[in-house]
Amino acid sequence: MKRYILTGAPGSGKTTLIRALAALGCDVVQEAATDVIARAHAAGVDEPWTRPDFIDDIVALQRRRRQESRAVGVEFHDRSAVCTLALARFLGFDAPAALRDELGRLREDRVFEPRVMFIDNLGFCEPTAARRISFEDSLKFEAVHLATYAELGFECVRIAAAPIEARVDCIRREAGLPP
Numbered sequence: 001m002k003r004y005i006l007t008g009a010p011g012s013g014k015t016t017l018i019r020a021l022a023a024l025g026c027d028v029v030q031e032a033a034t035d036v037i038a039r040a041h042a043a044g045v046d047e048p049w050t051r052p053d054f055i056d057d058i059v060a061l062q063r064r065r066r067q068e069s070r071a072v073g074v075e076f077h078d079r080s081a082v083c084t085l086a087l088a089r090f091l092g093f094d095a096p097a098a099l100r101d102e103l104g105r106l107r108e109d110r111v112f113e114p115r116v117m118f119i120d121n122l123g124f125c126e127p128t129a130a131r132r133i134s135f136e137d138s139l140k141f142e143a144v145h146l147a148t149y150a151e152l153g154f155e156c157v158r159i160a161a162a163p164i165e166a167r168v169d170c171i172r173r174e175a176g177l178p179p
Contacts, residue, residue: 001071001072001073001074001075002073002074002075002113002175002176003066003074003075003076003077003111003112003113004074004075004076004077004112004113004115004116004117004171004174004175005076005077005079005080005082005083005112005113005116005117005154006018006076006077006078006079006116006117006119006159006171007079007080007082007083007116007117007118007119007145007149007156008118008119008120008121008142008145008159009119009121009125009138009139009141009142009145010125010131010133010138010141011121011122011124011125011126011131011133011135011138012119012120012121012122012142013119013122013164013167014031014078014079014119015030015031015034015078016164017119017159017164017167017168017171018030018031018076018078020164020165020168021076021168021171021172024168024172026074026075026076026172026177027069027071027072027073027074027075027076028075028076028077028078029065029066029069029075029076029077029078030065030078031078031079032058032061032062032065032079033058033079033084033087033130034130034131035061036048036054036057036058036061037049037130038130040054041130047132049087049091050091052093052096054091055084055087055088055091055093055095055096055098055099056096056098056099058084058087059081059084059096059098059099059102060098062079062080062081062084062102063081063102066111074175074176074177076117076171076175077112080106080112081099081102081103081106082103082106082116082148082149082152082154083145083148084099085099085103085148085152086141086144086145086147086148086149087141089144089148090140090141090144103152107152112154114153114154114155115154115155115157115174116149116154116155116156116157117157117159117171117174118145118146118149118156118157118158118159119159119167120158120159120160120161121135121138121139121142121161122161123135123161125138157174159171159174
């Protein structure tokens with residue numbers, strides 16, 4: 001089993017790429033933070049990312065989705081616990097125990113391929129209910145992602161801004177799949 005992470009700045013197109021890969025028959029694991037935010041919004045919490053348990057909730061959902069996966073070959077993940085560490089750092093939180101444990105488990109079990117698909121920003125960042133970050137701040141967050149992945153020994157393979165089909169072909173090539 002080969003598991004590849006797609007990461008990058010908010011609004012860079014990761015989820016669009018994951019959906020395109022799924023439409024082509026690839027096994028994918030959806031991003032967790034947006035769903036955690038949506039649940040919090042439904043419960044009346046406007047800015048869940050300001051709460052200390054936010055990071056724990058993301059880690060728990062990421063772990064559950066990874067464990068529930070039944071893929072056998074190549075699988076693409078929209079973000080990972082490394083992204084959650086970058087998020088915690090960006091928000092000014094210490095990494096909670098659950099996140100540290102998950103990162104240790106991922107490293108020890110070599111869950112993900114060491115080459116990460118880093119989706120370059122598109123030159124803008126559209127706000128959504130879950131994404132309330134300026135483009136300028138998204139670039140700072142992008143830099144935190146790159147530094148965090150490098151610190152943990154991952155190599156970021158840059159997937160340049162391009163039409164979706166070209167990006168999907170590049171990701172598939174990097175994963176050893178035919179275009």
